[in-house]
Amino acid sequence: MTTTLTDTENQSDDGKRDQDPQDPTSGGTTFEHISKSAPKNATICIVGLGYVGLPLAVGFAQSDYRVIGYDVDDETVDRLRAGVDTTGELSAEGIRDDNISYTTSAAEISEADYVIITVPTPVDDDDRPDLTYVEQAGRTVGSRMDPGTTVILESTVYPGTTREVLVPALEEASELTAGEDFFVGYSPERATPGDPDHGLADVVKVVSGQNEKVLEDVATLYESVVDAGVHRAPSIEVAEACKVVENAQRDLNIAFVNELSMVFERLDVDTQAVLEAAGTKWNFHDYRPGLVGGHCIPVDPYFLAHRSAREGFDPELVHTGRKVNESVPDHVAELTIKALNECHKTLRESRVLVLGLSYKPGVGDIRSSKVADVVDALAEYDVDIEGFDPFADDDAVREAFDLEVQETLSFEGVDAIVLATPHAEFEQLDLEAVADELAERPALVDVTGTLEKDAAVEAGFVYRRL
Incomplete structure (x- = not known):
């Protein structure tokens, strides 16, 4: 994924072609056209080739657009040129599509009719939105884009960011005026890594523009690649807000069942059984407790809260909701320690194997994984911790998690297993065979309740789950 956007490639006026500005869009003034070319004949530049930008680039290329994939990371671009899927979500054939050219040269942005920005928008250590990458992308794009270009932001932001942060960066670097010389829109990304059934073409795309003309232009562009269709938001701010609300809603619902799991653990009541019983009511929403990691659900609520706080x-x-979900790693560690104690294990002499280290099943991305927090919490008890993940890069895990990593799965001598990320590879574990490899009277903390409780108990495990 793109990590920074500072390349201005020897900015100079000769990077732009002279062109009469379009009629301004404010005050009801109309203009003949927006972008330099109509869709299908257009060139599209994707800025940032991570898990959002790369599928976009491939999707537009497969729809016969000419696509420029721009990223400042030399290694990422070199691997893409070699046909290597850097996200693990696409085919080598898609990456090698002749309609895509991958580059680290910002000068090529000037060839694009549409520029779509898909850079990271993290929060800082104080949970405040960090829009550095958006600003840098705006300056880079602005320094190279020609008049008539339409710039679309897809990064997750709080309402008002496109107008308040991106547009000023574009205008300052380009010396052009938004709505007169170039145009802006916003379309929140809805990428779902590890879910092939909900790719770019399969999920309704929310689109917005700075006015009706831009809105229709942007909608037409996305309709040509999104089979599920588009939803036209009435304003950029509505589109920006819908993205953070989607994930804030999920965060709150998961927080509710996570808190229930903490309540019922103290009451010695099976949370999963409670949720299954409650789920028989027609209007009960099915959410399950678990670790809340990744790049969206644990982050987007802070964007909403930040913008709201600015208004008092x-x-x-x-x-x-955020506080509850951030407490779950400590709760998982506590369940593990209780299980070890029930097994009459001495903590400082115990070995714990953590299965699954990425932030969600079926992917190898360990960034923003809350499993790291579980490992940190267990480390405070001086237990010996090892990890295994069939998807994650072992060296990256060693560096990020600071723990021993098994390259080949082995249960020999392990006192407790923490099934943290339920990759499909773990769902069919032969618990009887696993128990035979483990130390006497082992513990199993099945965070999401993936395995059968009765089978685990019959195999001799002390079993815990949220």
Whole structure:
């Protein structure tokens, strides 16, 4: 994924072609056209070739657009040129599509009719939105784009960011005026890594533009690649807000069942059984407890809360949901310690194997994985911790998690297993055979309840789950 966008490639006026500006869009003034070319004849530049940008580049290329894939990471671009899928989500054939050219040269941005920005938008150590990459991307794109270009932001942001942060960066670097010389839109990404059934073409795309003309232009562009269709938001701010609300809603619902799991653990009541029983009511929403990691759900609520606080309203429920979900790694560690104690294990002499280290099943991405917090919490008890993940890069795990990593799965001598990320490879574990390899009277903490409790108990495990 793109990590920075600072390349301005010897900025100079000769990087732009002279052209009369379009009629301004404010005040009801109309203009003949927006982008330099109509869709299908257009050139599209994707800025940032991570898990959002790369599928976009491939999707547009497969729809016969000419696509420029721009990223400042030399290694990423070199691997893509070699036909290597850097996200693990696409085919080598798609990466090698003749309609895509991968580059680290910002000068090529000037060839694009549409520029789509898909850079990271993390939060800092104080949970405040970090829009550095958006600003840098705006300056880089602005320094190279020609008049008539339409710039679309897809990065997750709080309402108002496109107009307040991106547009000024574009205008300052380009010396052009938004709505007169170039145009802006916003379309929130809905990428779902590890889910082949919900790719670019399969999920309704929300689109917006700075006015009706731009909105229709942007909608037409995305309709040509999204089979599920597009939803035209009435304003850029509505489109920006819908993205953070989608994930804030999930965060709150998961926080509710996570808190229930903590309540029922103290009451010695099976949370999963409670949720299955409650789920027989027609209007009960099915959410399950678990670790909340990744790049969206644990991040987007902070964007909403930050923007709300600027207007003098602190959204307490949003903060509470975040607080509950951030406490789950400590709760998992506590369950593990309790299980070891029940097994009569001496903590400092115990070995714990953590299965699954990435932030969600079926992917190898360990960034923003809350399993790291579980490992940190267990380390405070001086237990010996090892990890195994069939998808994650072992060297990256060693560096990020600071723990021993098994390259080949082995249970020999292990006192407790923590099934943290339920990759499909773990779902069919032969618990009887696994128990035979483990130390006497082992523990199994099945965080998401992936394995059969009765089978685990029959195999001799002390079993815990959220």
